[in-house]
Amino acid sequence: MALLRFESDLDPILSLQKELERFLRNPAVSLGVSGYGAFPPINVLEDAEGMVVVVELPGLSPSEVNVSSKGRTLGLSGECKPPDGDQGSYHRHERRFGVFSRSIQIPEDLDLEKAEAKCEAGLLTIRVPKAERAKPRQITVQAEKEENTP
Amino acid sequence: MTPQELVTREKQEVAGQEKTRPGRYFQPDVDICEYDDYLKLWAEMPGVKDKDLKVTLEDDVLTIEGLVDIETYKNLSPVYTEYNVGNYFRQFTLGESIDESGIRAVMRNGVLELTLPKTAKAKLRRIGVQAG
Numbered sequence: 001m002a003l004l005r006f007e008s009d010l011d012p013i014l015s016l017q018k019e020l021e022r023f024l025r026n027p028a029v030s031l032g033v034s035g036y037g038a039f040p041p042i043n044v045l046e047d048a049e050g051m052v053v054v055v056e057l058p059g060l061s062p063s064e065v066n067v068s069s070k071g072r073t074l075g076l077s078g079e080c081k082p083p084d085g086d087q088g089s090y091h092r093h094e095r096r097f098g099v100f101s102r103s104i105q106i107p108e109d110l111d112l113e114k115a116e117a118k119c120e121a122g123l124l125t126i127r128v129p130k131a132e133r134a135k136p137r138q139i140t141v142q143a144e145k146e147e148n149t150p
Numbered sequence: 151m152t153p154q155e156l157v158t159r160e161k162q163e164v165a166g167q168e169k170t171r172p173g174r175y176f177q178p179d180v181d182i183c184e185y186d187d188y189l190k191l192w193a194e195m196p197g198v199k200d201k202d203l204k205v206t207l208e209d210d211v212l213t214i215e216g217l218v219d220i221e222t223y224k225n226l227s228p229v230y231t232e233y234n235v236g237n238y239f240r241q242f243t244l245g246e247s248i249d250e251s252g253i254r255a256v257m258r259n260g261v262l263e264l265t266l267p268k269t270a271k272a273k274l275r276r277i278g279v280q281a282g
Binding site for chain 1: 154155156157158159172173174179180181182183184185189190192194195196197198199218219220222223225226227228229230231232233234235236237257258259260261263
């Protein structure tokens with residue numbers, strides 16, 4: 001699988017979009033996510049260290065997002081609230097407000113206990129590292145003891 | 151009343167004009183609300199930091215452009231995706247006369263909040279109609 005290395009400084013976004021699009025239209029990949037079309041939309045990515053879940057939640061501050069874990073399930077919930085003081089008349093009303101809740105099944109080789117979440121610029125990022133036992137380990141090859149040394 | 155449960159809508163790509171920068175542009179969802187002395191506009195642009203946002207007003211055309219920060223995705227490969235990422239672009243022709251110097255823009259958690267004050271002339275133009 002191609003890693004998004006962003007070879008060219010000029011169009012890193014192009015390669016990212018192509019790569020995401022390839023997966024968007026692929027029904028074969030499934031992580032047991034609770035229903036396509038659910039809010040908020042999520043992207044799941046990985047690297048050697050583990051898995052990263054990226055969620056678009058515009059307007060929500062870190063304190064308004066609730067991230068929880070139970071067994072192998074990662075849960076997200078919260079509420080998108082409209083701005084206070086609605087005294088004007090709306091010309092356009094495209095943003096939607098309401099509650100959301102969804103969950104993601106995390107593969108067994110990840111350590112959900114060590115997951116870290118941050119929320120910045122309306123983007124929630126949850127990193128779930130690989131479990132210690134799932135990480136590649138170097139096995140030392142022991143040399144045979146030389147018995148005839150004085 | 152319990153709040154409504156949200157569903158996801160697919161992002162709308164900007165059609166027609168091609169940009170000089172490569173990559174896709176999406177239309178941010180906006181709310182525009184009019185008050186007595188000003189207009190307020192909110193645009194949802196998750197992933198855009200304030201330094202990568204450009205708001206201009208020229209000949210009554212308000213342009214909003216936000217470049218998304220893709221640093222988050224660096225060196226990662228997708229496993230499962232539900233949305234694409236891209237820059238944001240949208241233009242509006244303002245009907246009300248806006249006092250350009252008084253425009254204020256605040257970027258908060260991926261949502262741009264614009265306050266567009268009306269000019270004194272535009273405020274005066276409104277004539278109260280009394281019930282007969």
